[in-house]
Amino acid sequence: MYCGRVVRTKDPAVRTLLIERAAHMLRTREPITLRTLVAGTGVSTMAVYTYFGGMEGLWQAMRQEGFTRLAEALDQVATTADPVRDLAALGAAYLTNALASPDLYRVMFDAAFALENPAAADETLHCLVRTAERAKEMGRFRSDIDPLSLATQTWVIGHGLVSLVATGPLPREALDHGIAILTALFVSCGDAPETAHRSVTEGWRL
Amino acid sequence: MYCGRVVRTKDPAVRTLLIERAAHMLRTREPITLRTLVAGTGVSTMAVYTYFGGMEGLWQAMRQEGFTRLAEALDQVATTADPVRDLAALGAAYLTNALASPDLYRVMFDAAFALENPAAADETLHCLVRTAERAKEMGRFRSDIDPLSLATQTWVIGHGLVSLVATGPLPREALDHGIAILTALFVSCGDAPETAHRSVTEGWRL
DNA sequence: GCCATAACATAGCACTGTTATGTATTGTGG
DNA sequence: CCACAATACATAACAGTGCTATGTTATGGC
Numbered sequence: 407m408y409c410g411r412v413v414r415t416k417d418p419a420v421r422t423l424l425i426e427r428a429a430h431m432l433r434t435r436e437p438i439t440l441r442t443l444v445a446g447t448g449v450s451t452m453a454v455y456t457y458f459g460g461m462e463g464l465w466q467a468m469r470q471e472g473f474t475r476l477a478e479a480l481d482q483v484a485t486t487a488d489p490v491r492d493l494a495a496l497g498a499a500y501l502t503n504a505l506a507s508p509d510l511y512r513v514m515f516d517a518a519f520a521l522e523n524p525a526a527a528d529e530t531l532h533c534l535v536r537t538a539e540r541a542k543e544m545g546r547f548r549s550d551i552d553p554l555s556l557a558t559q560t561w562v563i564g565h566g567l568v569s570l571v572a573t574g575p576l577p578r579e580a581l582d583h584g585i586a587i588l589t590a591l592f593v594s595c596g597d598a599p600e601t602a603h604r605s606v607t608e609g610w611r612l
Numbered sequence: 613m614y615c616g617r618v619v620r621t622k623d624p625a626v627r628t629l630l631i632e633r634a635a636h637m638l639r640t641r642e643p644i645t646l647r648t649l650v651a652g653t654g655v656s657t658m659a660v661y662t663y664f665g666g667m668e669g670l671w672q673a674m675r676q677e678g679f680t681r682l683a684e685a686l687d688q689v690a691t692t693a694d695p696v697r698d699l700a701a702l703g704a705a706y707l708t709n710a711l712a713s714p715d716l717y718r719v720m721f722d723a724a725f726a727l728e729n730p731a732a733a734d735e736t737l738h739c740l741v742r743t744a745e746r747a748k749e750m751g752r753f754r755s756d757i758d759p760l761s762l763a764t765q766t767w768v769i770g771h772g773l774v775s776l777v778a779t780g781p782l783p784r785e786a787l788d789h790g791i792a793i794l795t796a797l798f799v800s801c802g803d804a805p806e807t808a809h810r811s812v813t814e815g816w817r818l
Numbered sequence: 819g820c821c822a823t824a825a826c827a828t829a830g831c832a833c834t835g836t837t838a839t840g841t842a843t844t845g846t847g848g
Numbered sequence: 849c850c851a852c853a854a855t856a857c858a859t860a861a862c863a864g865t866g867c868t869a870t871g872t873t874a875t876g877g878c
Contacts, residue, residue, distance in 0.1 A: 415824085415825090416824085416825075417825090449826085450826060450827050450828080451827090451828095452825080452826055452827065452828090453825090453826075456824085456825060456826075
């Protein structure tokens with residue numbers, strides 16, 4: 407059996423260089439095109455095709471990078487003895503991360519990436535689910551509460567808030583609505599109203 | 613003082629023709645470009661510039677059209693004796709309208725249209741606010757509830773749901789989470805849990 | 819040391835939105 | 849009534865886009 411010879415290997419440094427340059431151009435609001443991306447880097451336009459298979463592949467890589475950073479940001483949220491506070495803090499971290507780089511956020515949730523990487527969504531939800539489970543085990547939530555559903559609902563609230571604020575319709579102060587909605591949601595899960603309100607306002611530090 | 617003469621007037625029919633054709637191409641997933649848009653219509657590419665000032669102007673007109681249709685869809689929601697049900701129905705109508713034409717929805721909330729037409733958002737919120745006021749007057753909500761805030765929160769929930777479902781991360785069944793979140797929100801406003809649940813499930817017909 | 823194969827560079831293609839330029843049309847003031 | 853000025857519209861060109869065809873260079877296994 408003939409095994410084809412592998413003769414040249416891609417340089418991973420070039421790949422990360424392009425991604426970081428694209429991320430930088432995204433931050434500085436420069437339009438990212440094939441030619442502006444490679445300009446000044448010394449590499450030619452073909453590099454985008456050998457490393458990403460085209461511009462769409464680069465955007466996919468950017469989305470992956472965005473989800474990775476989001477997961478890191480959520481992981482850095484402190485775990486305290488109050489899981490309800492932590493759940494609100496995770497929501498706040500979601501907002502902070504998204505509003506810190508709204509352009510990357512827009513790329514992440516750009517349409518037409520359906521099912522491209524369904525694991526990314528689950529990964530994002532994972533720490534939310536664990537925190538919800540913890541709150542349930544501590545007796546803050548009723549035993550019939552589904553942690554995954556609650557995590558999803560928390561995500562929905564955070565995403566709706568940051569979407570409407572980032573794209574313009576709602577002013578930045580509207581983020582405070584998150585406190586009321588989350589508190590109502592957690593109370594409906596069995597937490598005591600005063601306790602829930604205190605935990606949420608404590609975790610909701612933007 | 614010299615007043616310039618107005619000698620030729622634009623034909624409004626051409627404007628609506630282009631908008632409707634663009635809307636149709638949006639529905640049929642055809643890529644909308646300057647040339648594909650005017651192809652077959654008999655008008656030349658310059659028409660887009662005389663009527664919209666360019667492609668960006670056409671997208672703005674599309675957004676306006678989208679918000680107008682959304683307002684009409686919300687206006688068609690029946691007003692019953694149960695304002696809490698109506699509030700949930702408005703949320704459901706928002707989802708239905710958005711998912712019926714997800715591409716138009718994406719255009720509407722496309723980024724970089726910040727403050728382009730801030731009245732559009734208020735217009736969208738208006739019937740939500742009125743319904744919230746009605747529920748408050750009927751004693752379903754506490755007297756300290758701010759209808760505008762509650763309407764905004766309802767909008768945030770609906771928008772978060774439809775965004776995550778339309779762009780892929782969440783499956784369509786996730787729309788059912790709206791019932792739990794809205795019920796929790798309305799209960800937090802003073803409505804009785806059983807009554808709120810019944811009203812929301814009644815209004816939440818997708 | 820071959821030499822097949824991948825990495826890379828160059829030039830061109832079809833397409834995009836936009837604009838410059840020329841023509842046709844039309845309402846109105848004299 | 850009608851000449852004219854200003855607008856609507858058509859044609860063609862321009863700069864820029866992503867992408868691909870083609871040629872060149874470099875490299876690692878036999």
